[in-house]
Amino acid sequence: MPIRRSQRLAARREAAFAALLVAPVLAWLGATLLYPLAVSLALSVENVRVIGSVGRFVGLDNYLSVLGSAAFWLALGRSVVWVVGNAVVQTALAMAAALVLEQSFPGVRIARTWIVLTWIVPTIVIVIVWRWLLSTSGGMINPLLIALGVIREPVGFFSTPASAMATLILINSWRWFPFIAVMLLAGLQRIPGELYEAAALDGASRFARFRRITLPLLQPTLFVLTVIGTLLSFNVFDIVWLLTGGGPANATTTLPILIYRTAFKGYRLSEAAAMSVVATVLLMGLALIAVRTLAPREEAR
Template sequence: MTNSRLLAFAFAAPAMAVLVLILGWPLVSAFLLSLQDVRSVGAAGQWVGFANYQKVLADPVMWRSMGMSLAWVLANGVLQTGLALMAALVLNEQFPGVKIARTWIILTWIVPTVVVVIIWRWLFSTSGGMINPLMINMGLIERPVGFFNSPWSAFATLVFINSWRWFPFITLMLLAGMTRIPADLYEAARIDGANAWKRFSRITWPLLKPTMAVLGVVGTLLSFNVFDIIWLLTAGGPAGGTRTLPILIYETAFKGYRLSEAATLSVIATLVLVAFALVTARSMDNEGGRT
């Protein structure tokens, strides 16, 4: 190791030590808790080894929640990315008021979650909400729809609300990636007669792929761990139709009083996310090496 690397490591070591302590200690504590039989916070527990893992992995509720989490991540990823890409393409153009639009689009992302929940619960309400009368007047439905009454409609509604809140953040990241694309490329394409679709497919999309890949990893990790919007709107219902893994962990720990099983679920969720991040990072490195 050269002197410059040693110096760099010496400067980075304190920050890395703090990071390992902040992140590592809770993970180690959760793993040790998963090897015991603790019912509630502060209670004494008996060492049971990997019995909790055997019990949790044999529980069909856990696998349904895991599948629900995967569906949640996929649905949010598709909707958020689609909305963000369209918004970024519009905001990347020059038109009167574009600077104001770029500033105010972030508004939905900075609004507190509780405010978002109150607004959309009222809008989707069957008594006094605005969505049902609007859809009836447009001829889309004949009678009011209970958006949170069935598992499928509740899941779709939650995906829409969560995507509405988070797509501005992704829009700004995509917009930042677009601003790094040289304008000369677009000008040359226009001179060659390329239309808007060809400019997007041949220039914007290929050069935006690295940004999209990073956002895919970050967005997946954030979406998987969403708890607040789901719990405040449906609490995992109806009939478990929106019970993702974070909801199940909360129910197991603080409603079922099985703290060690909740820790086991947390460890499993962490391993799944870490594996996803490592595989994605490796594929990104391989893709970068080929290019």
């Protein structure tokens, strides 16, 4: 009994020490996450129009206005298209890159280092480069596509709603897929090589090994990346705003763009705060649903 009590006391001390170490981080997260959310909640029930002005309490009027606004639902729909498109393209590019970088070939270490270059380049640099590449006058993409016979005349990649959204998805995916590829590469390197050797001896093809071994064992990593990637993609503002400003004809006006316009262009700060609160609730609900339905489960023994 004395030994068990001493063990319990030691465990409690370790837990208290661990909590003490984590406390500053939790306090910082609370200050940077909970405080802005509390301010948004307070603003959303008032009628503040510009920063610094005093508003009066209006209750749920802003929420009723937001939920009854066609612009809000259209922006939410575009955000869904944006998130799904980015998830598909980023995952496909990242998986392909991770599978290549997992192989052994001359220069693989350099390739693994340089693949993160597009992820660390500042957004404004990416915007300038892609604007130049996609320009109808002097850009490199249009002449290349014409030389390959894909198109006959220069295309305005941001001139139509469909092409503008597709182009933004490709650019954003190009920027973020290296980060996902590095995470997937780490997951691939944790898979025992003996499994592939045994499957090869049994006559399994490369595709069968990928489907039966790689994908199942990567499922936990893919799940985490899917949830985090969805939340991050939903909140992307800079690339969309700098490249299209939400155009043409509001075709790329996702929810973050609409919130910004409402707050700082339409001077309806409280309504924008209500939109942000609704968006936060939707994202939290989506994350909870994903955790409950998509999280890998251990098979019952």
